[in-house]
Amino acid sequence: MGGYAALLMFLSVCLLLLAGFPAAFTLAGTALLFALGASALGALDLGLLNLLPQRIFGILTNETLIVVPLFILMGLILERSKIAEDLLDAMTRLFRGLPGGLALSATLVSTLLAASTGIVGATVVTLGLLCLPIMLKRDYDPALASGSIASAGTLGIIIPPSIMLILLAEVLSSAYQNVQIEKGVFALDTLSVGDLFAGALLPGFLISALYMFYQLGFALMNPSAAPPPKDSSAEKKPLALGHLIRVFITPILLILSVLGSILLGVATPTEAASLGAGGALLIAVSRQKDGAALAYASALLLLFLLTAKIFFEPQLDFFAQPFFPAFLSFLTILAALLFILCLAASLYLLHRARLLRGILDSTGRITAMVFGILLAATLFSLVFRGLGGDEMARDLLADLPGGTVTAFLAVMLAMFLLGFVLDFLEITFIVVPVVAPILLAMDIHPIWLGVMMAINLQTSFLTPPFGFALFYLRGVAPPEISTSTIYRGVMPFVGLQILALILVGLFPETATFLPDFLKEMR
Numbered sequence: 001m002g003g004y005a006a007l008l009m010f011l012s013v014c015l016l017l018l019a020g021f022p023a024a025f026t027l028a029g030t031a032l033l034f035a036l037g038a039s040a041l042g043a044l045d046l047g048l049l050n051l052l053p054q055r056i057f058g059i060l061t062n063e064t065l066i067v068v069p070l071f072i073l074m075g076l077i078l079e080r081s082k083i084a085e086d087l088l089d090a091m092t093r094l095f096r097g098l099p100g101g102l103a104l105s106a107t108l109v110s111t112l113l114a115a116s117t118g119i120v121g122a123t124v125v126t127l128g129l130l131c132l133p134i135m136l137k138r139d140y141d142p143a144l145a146s147g148s149i150a151s152a153g154t155l156g157i158i159i160p161p162s163i164m165l166i167l168l169a170e171v172l173s174s175a176y177q178n179v180q181i182e183k184g185v186f187a188l189d190t191l192s193v194g195d196l197f198a199g200a201l202l203p204g205f206l207i208s209a210l211y212m213f214y215q216l217g218f219a220l221m222n223p224s225a226a227p228p229p230k231d232s233s234a235e236k237k238p239l240a241l242g243h244l245i246r247v248f249i250t251p252i253l254l255i256l257s258v259l260g261s262i263l264l265g266v267a268t269p270t271e272a273a274s275l276g277a278g279g280a281l282l283i284a285v286s287r288q289k290d291g292a293a294l295a296y297a298s299a300l301l302l303l304f305l306l307t308a309k310i311f312f313e314p315q316l317d318f319f320a321q322p323f324f325p326a327f328l329s330f331l332t333i334l335a336a337l338l339f340i341l342c343l344a345a346s347l348y349l350l351h352r353a354r355l356l357r358g359i360l361d362s363t364g365r366i367t368a369m370v371f372g373i374l375l376a377a378t379l380f381s382l383v384f385r386g387l388g389g390d391e392m393a394r395d396l397l398a399d400l401p402g403g404t405v406t407a408f409l410a411v412m413l414a415m416f417l418l419g420f421v422l423d424f425l426e427i428t429f430i431v432v433p434v435v436a437p438i439l440l441a442m443d444i445h446p447i448w449l450g451v452m453m454a455i456n457l458q459t460s461f462l463t464p465p466f467g468f469a470l471f472y473l474r475g476v477a478p479p480e481i482s483t484s485t486i487y488r489g490v491m492p493f494v495g496l497q498i499l500a501l502i503l504v505g506l507f508p509e510t511a512t513f514l515p516d517f518l519k520e521m522r
Contacts, residue, residue: 005043006389009034013380013430018421024369027376027430031383038387048386055378059371063270064170064193069367070273071161074116074258074280076359081284083251084113084126090247092134100219100226102135103148104212110152111208112248114159115255116276120461121472124153128476141225142481144218147489150469151211151496154461157424158454159204160197160259161276163370164424166269168450168457169196171428175436176446183441191446193269194262198515199447200454201259203504207455210496254279263518278302278343285346288353298342301335308332370425377429384434394438404442411435412456412501419460423468427457448504451511455501462490462497 009030016026038044059065087109095101106127113123127149135145157164173191180188219226258276261267267275282302286295350356384390397407414435418427432453439449461469464487473486504510 005034005038006384006387006392009380009384009387010389010430014418014422017426023423023426024372024376027373027380031376031380034387035383038383044383044386048382052379052382055382056375059374059378062170063268064166065371065374067161067166067193067269067273068163068370069363070270070277071163071166072366073359073363074273074276076362077277077280077284078113078116078251078254079123079126080355080359081280081287083283084109084123085130086247087112087251088127088130090244094244097228098216098219099223099228100144100215101228102131102138102140103144103215103219103226106131106148107152107155107208107211107215110155111159111205112251112255114156114162114204115259116251120153120156120469123156124150124469124472125476127153128473132473132477132481136478136480139224139227141222142485143489144215144225145489146473146477146481146486147491147493148211148215150467150473150486150490151462151493153469153472154458155204155208157458157461158200158207160200161262161269161273162200162454164428164457165196165200165450165454166193167370167374167425167428168432168454169193171432172196172436172440172446172450175433176440179437179440191450194265195447195515196450196454197259197269198263198518199451199511201263202510202514203451203455203500206503206510207458207497207500210500211493214492214496250283254283263514264521265518275306281343281346281350284355285349288349291346291349294342294345294349298339298346301339301342304335305332305339308335373425373429377433380430381433390434390437393434394441397435397438404439404444407442408439408444411439412452415453415456416459416463419457420463421466422460423466424457424460427460445508445512447515448508448511451504452501455497455504459494459497462494464490 012034013026013030016030017023035044035046035049039046088105091105091108092102095104098104110123110127113126132145132149135148136142156162169191170193176191177188180186215226254276257279258272261272261275262269282295282298285291285298347356350359397410400406400410415427415431418431422430436449440446461467464470467490470483470486470490474483477486
């Protein structure tokens, strides 16, 4: 009876979420009601809930999850500092002679923003406000224009650093360790956030390239749907090489510092996220009046402190002999104090520009939402397992004809269909903890599985009726763009995401090559 109660609990949660109830309260409330009901029927021992405080404490003390608010903070700072506007202007002028140049520009800008912020809503809204009116004024096909912007925004889901990849890595890592222990393997092979970042990098760029090939091919076959600019267009102004370098150097340096430090093993994801948030803060300060000198001074001090940590940390003992290590320690302490003062001045500049409060408020709200759902999902998972739902799901997948391949395809299909009505957070915390241990026990590569799930979840942002990218674009699109036009515009890009899913499925090396190569380098 417990297995059927678990199935009914799962279906109840899906229906309540579909009705619009908040995810955190739905997960926790449904789990508690079913736990009490099952206990009254003798199908569940409520003593199982004694494990909940320990699980919550484990989540709140998990150092890996610190990266979530830090990456959210980094993305919001970059969004408010209006980097996207400069990038879009430069890319539009760079591709002004190409068919579909504006659509290509939107995708490239989104790729850069995805690799530096990873926040889908901010990217879609920014491009919708900046690029969509220009595309419509240029007589672009409304479906192509809206589809290009909505799909480009979802690149922040698959291209690291991505909040979804961080949460997915946390769920898969726990499942992978439990599977190894159950098999009697105690020299555990770990799955880190950095591993999943490395695995998702090439597939993410593959999806971006597929978008651009489609946009270019569509524009070549339908010239009237993506016409070139007129002679009087502002995009005809020549683009100076120096200006292009200045626009691109900032996000590229931030990407290299954050992703490079994680992938090369120089810094942990938490340290890299801190570096990214600090770098984004300096970028925002440099764009304020009288803030450039302060930003440059802070950057030099930060560079000195990082160099001291990496190369001289073993010698940084203030009482060490001879004189040079002690003097180096003194300089490091002085640089740290000066950096703190510069940081305080930077925060004051952002406060004076009326940016700081909004950034911190949004960061707190988004972080609270993510952790609220995570904590509620922990209770849901505990009750679901207590009712035997995991065993029922395992038996169901194991009994499918075709073994591992059929079980994997069934999970992928279920996740894709659920993406029409649930968002990625709900699927990550409800579905993945149930199916991941089963698939990993079938000896599926954990990084490949994580990347396949990530690409699958990316489609949930574009599939109507509840695709979040569709909501974001609908909120900023002009009235003449109908909802049906947006739906029609994103369909080819959903097809391209499915194509990417098939390609990565047929060629697993696209997801496993880079992580294996980086491990060998270390």
